[in-house]
Amino acid sequence: xxxxxxxxxxxxxxxxxxxxxxxxxxxxxxxxxxxxxxxxxxxxxxxxxxxxxxxxxxxxxxxxxxxxxxxxxxxxxxxxxxxxxxxxxxxxxxxxxxxxxxxxxxxxxxxxxxxxxxxxxxxxxxxxxxxxxxxxxxxxxxxxxxxxxxxxxxxxxxxxxxxxxxxxxxxxxxxxxxxxxxxxxxxxxxxxxxxxxxxxxxxxxxxxxxxxxxxxxxxxxxxxxxxxxxxxxxxxxxxxxxxxxxxxxxxxxxxxxxxxxxxxxxxxxxxxxxxxxxxxxxxxxxxxxxxxxxxxxxxxxxxxxxxxxxxxxxxxxxxxxxxxxxxxxxxxxxxxxxxxxxxxxxxxxxxxxxxxxxxxxxxxxxxxxxxxxxxxxxxxxxxxxxxxxxxxxxxxxxxxxxxxxxxxxxxxxxxxxxxxxxxxxxxxxxxxxxxxxxxxxxxxxxxxxxxxxxxxxxxxxxxxxxxxxxxxxxxxxxxxxxxxxxxxxxxxxxxxxxxxxxxxxxxxxxxxxxxxxxxxxxxxxxxxxxxxxxxx
Amino acid sequence: xxxxxxxxxxxxxxxxxxxxxxxxxxxxxxxxxxxxxxxxxxxxxxxxxxxxxxxxxxxxxxxxxxxxxxxxxxxxxxxxxxxxxxxxxxxxxxxxxxxxxxxxxxxxxxxxxxxxxxxxxxxxxxxxxxxxxxxxxxxxxxxxxxxxxxxxxxxxxxxxxxxxxxxxxxxxxxxxxxxxxxxxxxxxxxxxxxxxxxxxxxxxxxxxxxxxxxxxxxxxxxxxxxxxxxxxxxxxxxxxxxxxxxxxxxxxxxxxxxxxxxxxxxxxxxxxxxxxxxxxxxxxxxxxxxxxxxxxxxxxxxxxxxxxxxxxxxxxxxxxxxxxxxxxx
Numbered sequence: 001x002x003x004x005x006x007x008x009x010x011x012x013x014x015x016x017x018x019x020x021x022x023x024x025x026x027x028x029x030x031x032x033x034x035x036x037x038x039x040x041x042x043x044x045x046x047x048x049x050x051x052x053x054x055x056x057x058x059x060x061x062x063x064x065x066x067x068x069x070x071x072x073x074x075x076x077x078x079x080x081x082x083x084x085x086x087x088x089x090x091x092x093x094x095x096x097x098x099x100x101x102x103x104x105x106x107x108x109x110x111x112x113x114x115x116x117x118x119x120x121x122x123x124x125x126x127x128x129x130x131x132x133x134x135x136x137x138x139x140x141x142x143x144x145x146x147x148x149x150x151x152x153x154x155x156x157x158x159x160x161x162x163x164x165x166x167x168x169x170x171x172x173x174x175x176x177x178x179x180x181x182x183x184x185x186x187x188x189x190x191x192x193x194x195x196x197x198x199x200x201x202x203x204x205x206x207x208x209x210x211x212x213x214x215x216x217x218x219x220x221x222x223x224x225x226x227x228x229x230x231x232x233x234x235x236x237x238x239x240x241x242x243x244x245x246x247x248x249x250x251x252x253x254x255x256x257x258x259x260x261x262x263x264x265x266x267x268x269x270x271x272x273x274x275x276x277x278x279x280x281x282x283x284x285x286x287x288x289x290x291x292x293x294x295x296x297x298x299x300x301x302x303x304x305x306x307x308x309x310x311x312x313x314x315x316x317x318x319x320x321x322x323x324x325x326x327x328x329x330x331x332x333x334x335x336x337x338x339x340x341x342x343x344x345x346x347x348x349x350x351x352x353x354x355x356x357x358x359x360x361x362x363x364x365x366x367x368x369x370x371x372x373x374x375x376x377x378x379x380x381x382x383x384x385x386x387x388x389x390x391x392x393x394x395x396x397x398x399x400x401x402x403x404x405x406x407x408x409x410x411x412x413x414x415x416x417x418x419x420x421x422x423x424x425x426x427x428x429x430x431x432x433x434x435x436x437x438x439x440x441x442x443x444x445x446x447x448x449x450x451x452x453x454x455x456x457x458x459x460x461x462x463x464x465x466x467x468x469x470x471x472x473x474x475x476x477x478x479x480x481x482x483x484x485x486x487x488x489x490x491x492x493x494x495x496x497x498x499x500x501x502x503x504x505x506x507x508x509x510x511x512x513x514x515x516x517x518x519x520x521x522x523x524x525x526x527x528x529x530x531x532x533x534x535x536x
Numbered sequence: 537x538x539x540x541x542x543x544x545x546x547x548x549x550x551x552x553x554x555x556x557x558x559x560x561x562x563x564x565x566x567x568x569x570x571x572x573x574x575x576x577x578x579x580x581x582x583x584x585x586x587x588x589x590x591x592x593x594x595x596x597x598x599x600x601x602x603x604x605x606x607x608x609x610x611x612x613x614x615x616x617x618x619x620x621x622x623x624x625x626x627x628x629x630x631x632x633x634x635x636x637x638x639x640x641x642x643x644x645x646x647x648x649x650x651x652x653x654x655x656x657x658x659x660x661x662x663x664x665x666x667x668x669x670x671x672x673x674x675x676x677x678x679x680x681x682x683x684x685x686x687x688x689x690x691x692x693x694x695x696x697x698x699x700x701x702x703x704x705x706x707x708x709x710x711x712x713x714x715x716x717x718x719x720x721x722x723x724x725x726x727x728x729x730x731x732x733x734x735x736x737x738x739x740x741x742x743x744x745x746x747x748x749x750x751x752x753x754x755x756x757x758x759x760x761x762x763x764x765x766x767x768x769x770x771x772x773x774x775x776x777x778x779x780x781x782x783x784x785x786x787x788x789x790x791x792x793x794x795x796x797x798x799x800x801x802x803x804x805x806x807x808x809x810x811x812x813x814x815x816x817x818x819x820x821x822x823x824x825x826x827x828x829x830x831x832x833x834x835x836x837x838x839x840x841x842x843x844x845x846x847x848x849x850x851x852x853x854x855x856x857x858x859x860x861x862x863x864x865x
Contacts, residue, residue: 040711047580048625057582133584209624209634210811212711235711237809241690245705248698382579412571412824415579421570432582440583454575455583 061526068198096160096477121145122179168436201227201530228533280519281506309348326505345494623823628831639813658747677741689734706809750782791847
């Protein structure tokens, strides 16, 4: 993905309000030395499978990305929005049926064995394609990986596969694991899924369940002078209030993924020696979406869906629920993906009168009690903000005469009710935009997806034209033509409203001032931290 | 001693149906919650397609009927096998043995503190009912009792860990410190001060009030009047006669509260990031991990049964009337 090149100045301006504390004299006590030192980070979950080549999720990457590396990582200013990691270059063939990766030389696994193209071929064919949650889709047509020499891997596809998609997906889907530890074993239960062996700047040396993960410096790392830190400790802090307190008490130096709740940021940003950073999540944009069950007669009517869109005050949502740490959405692609984003789509300004008029037009007059009809509304419980938006939406709908019954459930129950049982009229979900619409965005509106697939179109929406565009884009090799198709995709979604995009947000990192080089790439929290350092 | 053995045997037999009922109810409760372990897992990894879900359900045995799974669980439980945790991908017994010591330490210290301090203050308050001291202690204890433990925990943490920095904010010991022996023990004690205080202060209030009211009642009884007329000193009457009699209901409470404290530790363990039983239970519920949750509940039930047995034994020692009427077998 291409992230718009941002100058240092714009970045400082953007974060200016949040970075107020950097102007203060450095208050933090000396910790560690100029090079080296131990960085202690808050972690809120302990994934049972820590292998990012099987489980490409943020919770896994947060810890594992320091140990196991992808072929390329996202970058603010690199070519194609990428910075090379295990691959140094990539090139697609004209027919779109092969991609050639040149691999980095002189890279060693943590157990001393050399890293070669055979590891890449093994990971791609045996793990990414058949087992990985996202790779199954991206590499669906991968047929073979040729390895003419130890530093060349040629991916062969049975159907034309857009290089643009492969490129955009690389940081997420291409974590390489050592063939010599996996070959001939049951991959899903291999002990190396927990005791990671990678090529990254840090080795996973200790895990104490419920307490911490210890990552220690890989002295043989291929990056010159890297890593800067001696050690990273991921300390398990399940309570949301815990991370903020531990930061203030200087027991930890960094909390990513909004481990410090939004409501605490105003206060903690005033604590000397602590900085609040909203950068570094551009390639992991979460979207606040109203999912719609089109099986409901009322909701199958476009006028009703338009009315709901007009009933939502996006500015209020951004300012009050996200306390400004979000942006209003216009469509299914976020502004953080400038390569694809199209602003010229139909928009729905907050207008209660218009919403009421549309509902009247649709034939749903207000009854004696002021309500037109009643709906079942299920907000996803995964984030405070999705739950709060549920409360807001209920009120916003009441203002236009729609009586929404809130149903709050825990994660597993919500998951089943919405994505398997379709027991909802409206649901509030937080899908993620992962750099390319084909990875996890088109699935939200595409038809023909079996029940039970989480974060997909389970609302029974079907639009042949949209399905056609999605199918065409998946095999369009030409980058410009493919991008154009996705612009059309955005227009149709914004016009027909299979779902309503309300807001988009990244997470917040809170760190002590002593931590250097924080948030210097668009997937920072889940990147390798080889240049992260502690100032004494 | 015969009496004690009889008590233990009787308890052991009666605890079997209790355990059975607990296991079945837990299983049904978790079964009635919407969503299963696969839903929870797929959510944690950000989604997956239908084939993944299907193969996971098969691997976890979730494609079998409810009765089949319950039967499977019982048959493995009969072999003292607690099964395999699906959310953690590890044997349930390992997880439990890893976490149980932390919880026992937390609960044990909190129980000892709340019982000791509560009964001592209760004696002070009950020594002279309706005095200023009594009123003050009773009011304070009422306020403490009304405070939710999570709030107390957070406040203690903000004051003593964040602002004064006397004590650590969370954890069971300093992470990756490499401390051993006495240094490690002291480190653990330092980490336990705040969570134990948060858990104990609330139950202390309860013990204080029970002790106090027991004493206030004892003062009106004839044997106290007799002791006074004998010319015994006031302190002797308070400790030997009034307090000793008021202690009995307190011992009963101790048994009852041990179960409540196990529940209270869920919250405290989360706030103070202590890898214990309570937190494990919470993770088991949100992960719909039936084997793990049932393992936790079975072990907790055994724990509570043991504590109550212990309480009964103490009770029997304190009060010779208890169990005396048992028929000899």
